[in-house]
Amino acid sequence: xxxxxxxxxxxxxxxxxxxxxxxxxxxxxxxxxxxxxxxxxxxxxxxxxxxxxxxxxxxxxxxxxxxxxxxxxxxxxxxxxxxxxxxxxxxxxxxxxxxxxxxxxxxxxx
Amino acid sequence: xxxxxxxxxxxxxxxxxxxxxxxxxxxxxxxxxxxxxxxxxxxxxxxxxxxxxxxxxxxxxxxxxxxxxxxxxxxxxxxxxxxxxxxxxxxxxxxxxxxxxxxxxxxxxxxxx
Numbered sequence: 181x182x183x184x185x186x187x188x189x190x191x192x193x194x195x196x197x198x199x200x201x202x203x204x205x206x207x208x209x210x211x212x213x214x215x216x217x218x219x220x221x222x223x224x225x226x227x228x229x230x231x232x233x234x235x236x237x238x239x240x241x242x243x244x245x246x247x248x249x250x251x252x253x254x255x256x257x258x259x260x261x262x263x264x265x266x267x268x269x270x271x272x273x274x275x276x277x278x279x280x281x282x283x284x285x286x287x288x289x290x
Numbered sequence: 291x292x293x294x295x296x297x298x299x300x301x302x303x304x305x306x307x308x309x310x311x312x313x314x315x316x317x318x319x320x321x322x323x324x325x326x327x328x329x330x331x332x333x334x335x336x337x338x339x340x341x342x343x344x345x346x347x348x349x350x351x352x353x354x355x356x357x358x359x360x361x362x363x364x365x366x367x368x369x370x371x372x373x374x375x376x377x378x379x380x381x382x383x384x385x386x387x388x389x390x391x392x393x394x395x396x397x398x399x400x401x402x403x
Contacts, residue, residue, distance in 0.1 A: 214392065223296070223383050223394040224334070267333065275322035275341070275387050282333045 182207040186268050186281035193288050196257045201284045203268030204250040213251050214278060215244050216267040224267055227253075258288045292318050294386050296395025303374055303402055311369045311398045313384030319364035320386035325357075328381040328397075340367050374402040 183206045193199055205213065212231050216224035228237045230246040237244050241262065243254040253266055265285045269278035293316040303309050313323060322341050326334040338359050340346040346359035356378075358370040367386075371378055379402045384395040 212391070216394070221381070221397065221399065223294075223397040226391070226393065229391055269392075271392070277324050277336050277339055278385075278392055280333045285331070 182270065182272055182279045184268055184270055184279050184281035186266075186284050188284060189282065190285040191287070193255075193258055193286070195259055195288055195290050198254070198256045198258070200255070201253040201266055201268075201286070202250060203253070203281055205268075205270050207270050207272050207279070209272055211271040211273050213246055214269045214271065215251070215253055216269065218265045218267055218283070227266075255286070258286075260288045260290050262286065263288045292386075292388065292390035292393040294320075294384065294393045294395045296384050296398060298398060299396060300399040301401070303400070305375055305402055306373055308370055308372045309374055309400060311371075311382055311384070311400075313367045313369070313386065313395050315365045315386045315388065315393070318386075318388040318390055320367075320388050321364065322387045323361055323367040324385040324387075325359060325367075325369050326383045326385065328383060334383060337369075371400065374400070376402045378402050 185204045187202045212229050215227040218224045228244040233248045235246050241256050245252045265283045267283045268281045295314045297312050325337045337352045338346045338348045340359050340361035342361050342364050348354045361367040383397045
């Protein structure tokens with residue numbers, strides 16, 4: 181069974197305190213790993229797609245990396261506006277639904 | 291980029307009535323659309339997968355007669371919650387997939403009173 185596990189469940193950071201979120205996965209065949217940001221009462225907002233081990237992508241203070249077993253979302257010098265739930269999901273092929281992790285709730289305190 | 295429009299963003303209805311939620315892909319053709327339900331502080335729970343012109347595939351435990359899904363075109367899917375009850379109150383999110391990958395709507399907060 182395809183599984184995605186995110187850790188930690190919740191993370192509280194001081195503004196400027198860099199950290200990483202983890203997403204480990206067990207799938208039959210990875211077609212893509214996705215990171216989304218979700219604010220309360222909103223739908224998930226796309227951040228990154230990673231396709232192969234060793235791939236890295238960056239956007240502002242966020243950097244996503246991928247290995248054969250896990251992905252990390254690195255947050256450098258976070259600001260309060262980075263507070264949100266970060267969701268990791270995998271695609272196993274075609275137009276199949278994404279398999280989601282339970283998310284990491286990030287709070288950045290000024 | 292790909293945009294998915296979901297309406298309404300919130301709705302309050304009386305118990306026993308039906309509510310329709312629309313999901314439109316604005317600038318791409320969505321071969322497949324997905325409907326999710328999300329409870330507070332939990333992740334997205336897949337309800338069903340729909341392909342244009344065919345019947346939706348429902349996940350185990352989801353009542354297909356209660357949650358009617360219609361995917362009449364490559365840009366529109368609807369979810370109708372029939373005979374709604376307070377336990378159907380939740381946050382519903384649609385997603386569409388096409389050449390841009392997976393794009394999500396902004397969600398619909400349903401409250402049944």
